[in-house]
Amino acid sequence: MKRLIILSASILLFTKLSFPQTENAFIKIDSLLMGENYKTAITELNLVIANDSANIKAYLKLGQAYQENYQNNKAISVLQKASQKDSSLVIQLLLAKSYYNLGFNDKAEKIYSTVYRQDSTNKSVAINLARIYQDKHKYKPAMEIYNTLLKDDSADTFINKQFAFCLMKLDSLELSLKFYQRSLDLNPEDVSSAVQMATICSKLGRQDSAIQFVDYGLSYFPDDPGFNKIKAEILFKKDDYKQAITYYEKVIQLGDSTYPVYQNLGYSYFFYAGQDSNFKVSADYLKDKNAAYANAISAFEKSYRLGNENYYLCYYAAQAADKINELNKAIFFYNEVIRLTVPTFIDKIYKMLGLNYQVKGRYEESIEAYKKSLFYEPNNFEAMWTIGMLYSEMLKDKDKAIKFYENYLKDMGDKKNDMRFLVEARLKELRK
Missing domain, CATH: 1.25.40 (Serine Threonine Protein Phosphatase 5, Tetratricopeptide repeat)
Structure with missing residues (x-):
């Protein structure tokens, strides 16, 4: 009984001592995380977990620390262990972030879409889900999410810009221009919106407007290879080849060769x-x-x-x-x-065409196709033989068959080979 009392007292004392120690450790860890000293924070968090394997808070912070330190595989491992103990929303969203960072978009999408169905007002979740849709070229559902977000905040530059991008990909060019313009009005230094507007105007055949938008971008970044190349391409479309030359040469000087x-x-x-x-x-x-x-x-x-x-x-x-x-x-x-x-096999193409004409009984066309096959491959015995056969047997015109073989021998010149022997034998047979 005395030993039991002593043990209970020891546990109580340890709990009282360890709780403030853990809290003090978290104060230190939070300071390390705020100072972006993730390596030391990871070490401290692993010590907390070693002493208290059920501490969900430590797992969460460790997962975050691994994420910020670009160790997403380790973050996933830690967060999966945490999710077995507590399947809270925070853990699921941290997991989704690491999945996305590693390119596991299907797994990230599954989590984000589940959360979004439960709460479509969660702006961060909505944007992350829309980004995944964009990465997968699923622009319509992404556009629908951004459209919903714009109803709550029409002055958000990022959302206007992404909505415009999705519209552009869906070929709603006029509407896309409108929202890129809104994005640019909200943030005049966002020259990427101006360049996208230039691209759209160029597609719509409004080359003068396109030039104006590109010049807007160049006024901020005169030595940007991308902006200069877009201007060169628009000038080329305008048949202003002299100016196009100037900009293409500048693009090469800027490193795009x-x-x-x-x-x-x-x-x-x-x-x-x-x-x-x-x-x-x-x-x-x-x-x-x-x-x-x-x-x-x-x-x-x-x-x-x-x-x-x-x-x-x-x-x-x-x-x-x-x-x-x-x-x-x-x-x-x-x-x-x-x-x-x-094509290197064009002789075979003409030979097969000739065969198809032959089967259909279109002998004149068949002969022309075989002749073209023979032109590309003079040693094509099958084509040569078939032409003579079609003249003599199908068209009942031995004279044309003889003339064809005579011309074939003439074209061969003084070559002595098996083809000459076969043609001469065939001529001898036809002349009987």
């Missing part, structure tokens, strides 16, 4: 060179035009070397080379156009 930029710079030089009004009639007239074509070729070549095997680019590069008598480059790029536009 990707193949689309070089490609568009090449197009700008090419079309600029083709506008006679850009050049004064003088002794240097032809020289200036040729210099523009040479610059076009240079830009096209850089784009091509960066991996842009685009047959349009190759065609215009060949055309530019033609203009200034750079025949080797013209030949190279014309060959590239052919390589990029004509």
Whole structure:
């Protein structure tokens, strides 16, 4: 009995002593978290949990500390343990945040959507759920959430901007412009809204308005590669190739030397060179035009070397080379156009087309298709043989069959091979 009394007294004394110690530890931990000293806070919190594994408050703060320290895997592990002890809303939302941070959008969406259904007035939950919808390109439900939020707070810059973005993605361009304008009015320094408005105006064909919005952005960030590139693209659409060249070259100087930029710079030089009004009639007239074509070729070549095997680019590069008598480059790029536009298996395509015409009894069309197959693959014995057979057997015209084989041998020249032997044998048979 005496031992029991002593034990009970000890437990009571420990509880009285440990409670203020834990509270003092939390005061220290809160100070560490406020000072963003997450590493030390994590250590202190793990000590609290080691002494009191049922302390939900410690688990919550530890999960938050791991999140702020970009250790979301550990945050999830801690918060999952906490949720087994207490499935409170706070724990679920912290879990959702870590899931989102790690890209587990489905898991985060499940939590946020459940909470949102229970309480659609929770602005933080609504915005996080809408962001997940946007990440998944589900713009309609995201737009509906932002629309609901705007009814409570129409002066929120962020919500107006995100609502406008969703409308733009849903092709409601006029309405999107309205809400981007509202966002810009609420925060005139948010130049990204102005740039989005420029993009929309450009899509709507309002290039002058688009230029004005881009210039607004450039007035804040004159050396931003993105803003300069958008302006270059709009100027190109306006057929102002001289100014487009200036901005594309600036974009390259600012560090964006990707193949689309070089490609568009090449197009700008090419079309600029083709506008006679850009050049004064003088002794240097032809020289200036040729210099523009040479610059076009240079830009096209850089784009091509960066991996842009685009047959349009190759065609215009060949055309530019033609203009200034750079025949080797013209030949190279014309060959590239052919390589990029004509499938390597085109002979098989024509052969199968010929077979289908043959089965349908359309023999004249079948012969033409087989001839094209033979043009791309002269050693195609099946096509050669079938053409002669169609003339002699189906069209009952041995003379045409003989003439076809004679021309085939003529085209072969002095080559001695199996094809020549087979054709000669077939001719001998037809001439009997």
